[in-house]
Amino acid sequence: MNHIIKVENLVKKFGRFVAVDNISFTVAPGEIFGFLGPNGAGKTTTMNILCTLAKPTSGRATVDGFDVVRQQSQVRQSIGLVFQDRSLDERLSALQNMRFHVMVYHVPASVREQRIEQVLKMMELWDKRQDEVRTYSGGMKRRLELARGLLHYPKVLFLDEPTLGLDPQTRTRIWEYMLELQQREGITIFLTTHYMDEADKADRIAVINYGKLIAMDTPEQLKKMVGKDIISVKTGDDDRAAEEIRLRYQIEARHDSDGLTLEIANGEEFLPAFIREFGTKILSVSLRRPSLDDVFLKLTGREIREGKASGHRMRH
Amino acid sequence: MNNLRGVYTIWYRDLIRFWHDKIRMVGSLAMPFLFLFVFARGLSASMMPVGSGTDFTQFMFPGVIGMAVLIGSFMGGVSVVWDREFGFLKEVLVAPISRASVAVGKTLGAATIALLQGSLILSFAPLVGVSLSVQTVLMVLPLMFLLAASMGSFGVLMATRIRTIEAFYAVTQMLMFPMVFLSGAFFPLRGLPGWMNVLMKINPATYGITPIRQVILGASPESPFGITLFGHTMSLWNNVAVLAVFGVIATLLAIWSFTNQEQFSMAF
Numbered sequence: 001m002n003h004i005i006k007v008e009n010l011v012k013k014f015g016r017f018v019a020v021d022n023i024s025f026t027v028a029p030g031e032i033f034g035f036l037g038p039n040g041a042g043k044t045t046t047m048n049i050l051c052t053l054a055k056p057t058s059g060r061a062t063v064d065g066f067d068v069v070r071q072q073s074q075v076r077q078s079i080g081l082v083f084q085d086r087s088l089d090e091r092l093s094a095l096q097n098m099r100f101h102v103m104v105y106h107v108p109a110s111v112r113e114q115r116i117e118q119v120l121k122m123m124e125l126w127d128k129r130q131d132e133v134r135t136y137s138g139g140m141k142r143r144l145e146l147a148r149g150l151l152h153y154p155k156v157l158f159l160d161e162p163t164l165g166l167d168p169q170t171r172t173r174i175w176e177y178m179l180e181l182q183q184r185e186g187i188t189i190f191l192t193t194h195y196m197d198e199a200d201k202a203d204r205i206a207v208i209n210y211g212k213l214i215a216m217d218t219p220e221q222l223k224k225m226v227g228k229d230i231i232s233v234k235t236g237d238d239d240r241a242a243e244e245i246r247l248r249y250q251i252e253a254r255h256d257s258d259g260l261t262l263e264i265a266n267g268e269e270f271l272p273a274f275i276r277e278f279g280t281k282i283l284s285v286s287l288r289r290p291s292l293d294d295v296f297l298k299l300t301g302r303e304i305r306e307g308k309a310s311g312h313r314m315r316h
Numbered sequence: 317m318n319n320l321r322g323v324y325t326i327w328y329r330d331l332i333r334f335w336h337d338k339i340r341m342v343g344s345l346a347m348p349f350l351f352l353f354v355f356a357r358g359l360s361a362s363m364m365p366v367g368s369g370t371d372f373t374q375f376m377f378p379g380v381i382g383m384a385v386l387i388g389s390f391m392g393g394v395s396v397v398w399d400r401e402f403g404f405l406k407e408v409l410v411a412p413i414s415r416a417s418v419a420v421g422k423t424l425g426a427a428t429i430a431l432l433q434g435s436l437i438l439s440f441a442p443l444v445g446v447s448l449s450v451q452t453v454l455m456v457l458p459l460m461f462l463l464a465a466s467m468g469s470f471g472v473l474m475a476t477r478i479r480t481i482e483a484f485y486a487v488t489q490m491l492m493f494p495m496v497f498l499s500g501a502f503f504p505l506r507g508l509p510g511w512m513n514v515l516m517k518i519n520p521a522t523y524g525i526t527p528i529r530q531v532i533l534g535a536s537p538e539s540p541f542g543i544t545l546f547g548h549t550m551s552l553w554n555n556v557a558v559l560a561v562f563g564v565i566a567t568l569l570a571i572w573s574f575t576n577q578e579q580f581s582m583a584f
Contacts, residue, residue, distance in 0.1 A: 078411075091333055091337075092329070100407075101407070106412065
């Protein structure tokens with residue numbers, strides 16, 4: 001099997017509103033697949049369908065070879081889920097939450113306690129295992145949810161905005177854990193996000209807007225699609241340098257406060273030759289890639305953060 | 317096997333939560349005690365014996381047990397609404413256990429908690445001058461459990477269709493108090509206006525509270541606590557059968573409702 005998730009012509013309507021509009025894609029085993037789009041674009045709805053929490057209006061989807069409508073319990077056994085909003089029992093201790101999970105996911109009794117210890121230690125929550133979850137900080141709760149999602153060794157881990165609302169330090173650490181796991185256990189990660197730096201960690205990204213899939217590729221390729229790399233140069237004589245760039249490369253450099261900026265395709269290959277050949281003295285040079293923000297803006301004509309512009313409330 | 321384990325896990329968690337919540341345990345006893353020692357005592361001072369030589373407080377005793385069980389189990393459904401509001405229901409619904417086992421586990425959880433509450437009140441029998449034999453206790457506990465399970469599944473059924481905790485309490489108050497007042501918990505089922513008589517006989521709670529009283533206070537054929545339906549005096553087993561049928565229907569509806577709710581219909 002060369003794919004672990006397969007989605008064909010998936011449609012989900014709520015009344016007359018089309019939340020997911022005829023999308024198709026596949027995800028390979030072991031891949032980190034990012035679903036990128038603003039709030040209300042259809043990311044969570046698609047994920048809910050894949051997780052058997054919502055039924056598609058039409059089209060079909062399989063996870064680990066099981067149909068998400070007809071073979072729900074097999075699908076549920078194959079997946080781990082970390083929801084966008086809280087799903088812990090805050091009146092129970094971390095340990096009690098974990099024990100509930102291993103019971104309902106049929107983890108063999110002989111390995112239950114050992115697994116719980118393993119994931120709680122990995123998430124650095126072992127010392128607090130007896131505390132009621134309501135006493136945890138936001139970051140700790142998130143880590144506990146991630147730990148829980150991994151307890152039954154899922155084939156696919158679904159993460160809905162996994163680090164939403166967390167501070168940058170916690171986000172970085174959670175990502176370290178997840179990448180380590182993905183490497184070690186070979187699990188497939190399907191994540192939705194509207195953080196660009198988070199999407200950048202994916203092997204492939206699907207960009208979704210108003211329920212439609214508008215692009216799907218590696219982050220690198222998506223950025224290339226937008227266009228050129230951005231090079232900033234500081235020289236001894238910016239006017240002379242600009243003239244030289246115009247003559248030598250037929251590129252119009254832009255003057256700004258820090259010197260010159262020029263846009264060029266394949267900046268990495270251009271830069272060494274540029275430095276070697278350039279006649280004017282170079283003081284500093286830097287290369288910047290276009291970001292996924294630029295990609296999204298180019299594809300949709302809107303900023304990813306302006307999700308509320310669609311006029312649909314996100315949940316409830 | 318998997319279904320059984322699912323039921324057990326759901327039930328067990330609700331019991332842990334109840335155990336953590338000692339105030340709720342104590343609080344749930346307040347109203348029954350008020351009814352028994354203030355309301356019943358106060359009224360019995362100015363009332364004739366109800367029949368079979370029992371005074372009004374003794375007459376009320378099984379009714380108060382029934383009330384506590386009914387309220388406790390019906391309100392137990394709130395745990396479903398609670399779980400939905402606090403997100404935990406998603407963890408439950410996405411787990412590889414059937415929705416039926418979730419519905420049954422929730423029902424049994426509510427029923428067990430209500431049975432515990434009812435048993436606590438039962439243990440105060442000596443305070444109202446009711447003597448209980450071991451045999452009586454062994455008979456009345458299953459009857460209490462049947463009432464608890466039937467009303468528990470009714471509560472769960474309501475909870476699958478109600479989104480907020482406030483709405484759940486509003487709806488249960490609206491249903492629960494008529495059910496309690498029209499069940500014969502507080503007065504004998506005789507000499508009532510016709511409309512009330514009809515409502516009492518439609519009320520499933522009547523068939524749960526009457527046998528509890530028949531067992532605790534004695535169920536002789538001429539007992540004044542029986543129900544007469546279409547000229548037929550219902551035996552204890554007749555009552556149990558009616559309640560059991562109601563309980564099975566409520567459970568099936570709760571399972572159906574749980575299976576067919578789309579949890580995240582508006583979450584996009």
